[in-house]
Amino acid sequence: MEFDFDVFVIGAGSGGVRAARMAAGEGAKVAIADDRALGGTCVNVGCVPKKLYTYASHFSHDFENAKGFGWNLGAAKFHWPTLVANKKIEISRLNGIYAKLLDNSGAQIIRGYARLKDCNTVTVEGKDYTTKRIVIATGGAPNIPDVDYADLLISSDEIFDLVEFPKRLLVVGAGYIALEFACIFQGLGSQVHVSYRGDLIMRSFDDDVRQFVDQEMRKQGIEIYYQSQVNNVVRQADHSLLVTFADGSQIEVDQVLMAIGRQPRVAGIGLDSLGIETTLKGTIAVNDKFQTNIDNIYALGDVTGGIELTPVALAEAMVLVNHWYGDGAKKMDYELIPTAVFTQPNVGTIGLTEHQALAKHSEIAVYRSDFKPMKHTLSGSDERSFMKLIVDISTDRVIGLHIVGEGAGEMLQGFAVAMKAGATKADFDATIGIHPTSAEELVTMRTPS
Structure with missing residues (x-):
């Protein structure tokens, strides 16, 4: 049977783009499809904009620290729209770089939400494409609880582009994403509250680190509430949000950021219709060669529920392409990942x-x-x-x-x-x-x- 493509990659995030480029570089005919901006979570609503905003948040600390070194800087004023606009320019530049990298490699970019029709056919915007191999690299998305007030909550996807800067912010969750945003917005001038249902932030990190970070964040004025559960959020007449906790206490804020983990982005792509096995957490089950239970369908990156880091997805893509077109000697080593x-x-x-x-x-x-x-x-x-x-x-x-x-x-x-x-x-x-x-x-x- 003759196929339209040798490899069809679903998802143009870090792992998907790397797999597409490397396979195309080996002479394979490759397509990559996504309905979102190229670069996936990392480039658009993850690592890159978050680090840019982290840099921005450090200036308030630097201005304050400069006094002891003899600098008198006067009054400093932060302008949120400038940061948002400049961030958009940089992300757009990176989107263009990803497109150019793919074009130069010979991979074909197909815009639209891709769905599996059968084990050798992918449908994008009503058009079918046949392929020898399929790679699912659709990444993940933030968890938003199924509650009556869900429309009043924002996730890490939306927080970068808020129209108005939140002078008061509640962050729900205490993992690394939640705490990074807590520190960013505190540094930019927000009064930040953190609500966590557990006993100590940064679960899975070393206990000494967890306690030390808690101490340092509190020094900055960040309020951290443990064994805390949000029960309700109500929009008030002045557009502020009244948050009620399980213990009956309340606070007023301008935004509530839900940062309670991420889930695989697999809705509607056809896993069930093909019988592709998933884990109890809903991630795609793969073996050490990134194969699903269907031999010619593979998955890598966050969608498999492994270590959710961009460099890990990139490394997995390299191992996968080596398995197809190289000597197959490359293996993923998940030990000692910084x-x-x-x-x-x-x-x-x-x-x-x-x-x-x-x-x-x-x-x-x-x-x-x-x-x-x-x-x-x-x-x-x-x-x-x-x-x-x-x-x-x-x-x-x-x-x-x-x-x-x-x-x-x-x-x-x-x-x-x-x-x-x-x-x-x-x-x-x-x-x-x-x-x-x-x-x-x-x-x-x-x-x-």
Whole structure:
């Protein structure tokens, strides 16, 4: 049978675009379809705009800190529409780059919502395309609860482009997305409240990190409510929102951001009609070659429910294309994946938490350092930094590394290479620190805590 395409990719996010480009580069005839802007969540409503807004939010802290260094900057005024407009220009530029990359690779871009008709046919806007292989890379979407007041809630998809800046913001949730937005809007001038039904923010992170970030966020004036559940939201005459919690308490805010996790974006693409297996969480079940239970249909990235990070989706796409057109030697290694959280201050983490290390290793050593960064000896800020190393005593390997502080993500990348290469505590100790930096703390900790 002759097909229209060798590979048809559904979803033009980071993983889908990489798979399409790499397959086309191997000489395959490739199509990629999406009804949204090219680049997916990361480029349009995720990593990229969020980092740009994070940069914007830091200026208020920098202006305040500058006083201790002799700078008198006068009154500063933030203009939300300027940030939104400039962000849109940059995202549009990136959309164009993605389109050019795909065009240059030879992949055909098809605009529209793609649906599976059968195991070799994809339908887009009423037109059928036959293909030898199909890749589902549709990513995820924010969870919005099915409640009567759902129309009064916003998600991370909408928050970047609000017409009016929210002077009072309630963030529901306490994962990394929720906390990044909490810190962004606090830095831009909002009074921010965080509501979380659990006992401590950042579930799944190291407990010391969780407690330290809680402490630092509160210093900035962010209100954090634990064991807190929103029961109702009502629009008032002045257009503000009255939020009622399960304990009967109430607050008035301008926006309520729901950041309670994400779900796979698979509605209406035809999984059920083809019998494609899904997990209990609704994600697409795949094997280590990213195959679904239908041999020629594959899935990668967030839609599979794995580690929801753009670099992971990119790596999975490379492994998949290598499996098709290369020697098949590439395998995904999900161990020691570095993660950064762009709160204020930043968080960088790789490897095991202390709890995980205790469960996996018979004996560990833990090194901790809690200190005031040199910058803040003059700034007047009471912001502190925290660093932690976890070592497997039997091998001396560093199996967990955690940073809370300015530039944590930038620091972490280099240490991630070392840990991936099997660095031991002795290797850390033998490395000369760069002075004066916060990073040198990670190679000068000598006494286990």
